[in-house]
Amino acid sequence: MKIIINAKPLSKKLFAPYGDVIETNETNSFIINRGTTKRFHDLAEIDFAQNDGKPIINLFRSQPRKLPIVITMMERHLLGSQLFFPIGGLPYLVVVAEAKNLITPEDLNVFTATGIQGVNYHRGVWHHPLLVLQPNTDFLVIDRGSAQNDLEEVSFLSNKNHWVINF
């Protein structure tokens, strides 16, 4: 059976169980550089302290998948947070589930992010790999650097239903 998951617009409030939305807003901002710059301050909980991790900076260039988008797996990182910010103004989809040990497709939540919203998945939060809507959608990515492998995956392929995103 095909089950539709409807995407909602990304907002700080709805995304709070999963992590941070990085966007400009009037809260927690102040003027610096003698009036020329507005600083929106400290917008994400960066969490790499486990096992002496350190932040690394990367660029990701992502391509769209075939439609319809069927969710067959999710992943998470137990040792660190992971932040994605689009750098070309293009929108994308965000698929998440809360940081518990066992998840099923019923736990999924899907958001549409604008091209000027970033997300920071908190440590242990399940998320789908990048789902972009246009070719060569680029992101600045801040994640945890370590020789240690920090990827946990869950597959939904044995689920009798197909979980399809509507956006």
Next chain:
Amino acid sequence: MKIIINAKPLSKKLFAPYGDVIETNETNSFIINRGTTKRFHDLAEIDFAQNDGKPIINLFRSQPRKLPIVITMMERHLLGSQLFFPIGGLPYLVVVAEAKNLITPEDLNVFTATGIQGVNYHRGVWHHPLLVLQPNTDFLVIDRGSAQNDLEEVSFLSNKNHWVINF
């Protein structure tokens, strides 16, 4: 007397004495997410370890200054690196001097950055506050969070010359 400083196009090679240029290139990249994403890996030396600093994530929205741009001061942070990545594709100027104790305007180097190039000033490197060319030029900024003040400034106002950027 008016002294012109000519800006050069930003490149990894020319910027090496000051920090990192964050941009896509064919070196140190690999394919992830089952073929859908190219990861340009570990592009900047993030350095917040002094005095138990931690990374904080911010957005800066900057406005152009009046032309001509006269450089009357520089600043630096002795406790941490500072990274700027433009998120709307707009170009900007980068003014730097090497991380020594005393600098004069003769030490300045000026670069034009495209809207898809970020810079990461290494700890102690002198830099001018943001110099953007169009209204509402936005950046993602990664710097060191701390209650401790970490700003050192030098003024060139007593210098008998005016140091003007040509770009």
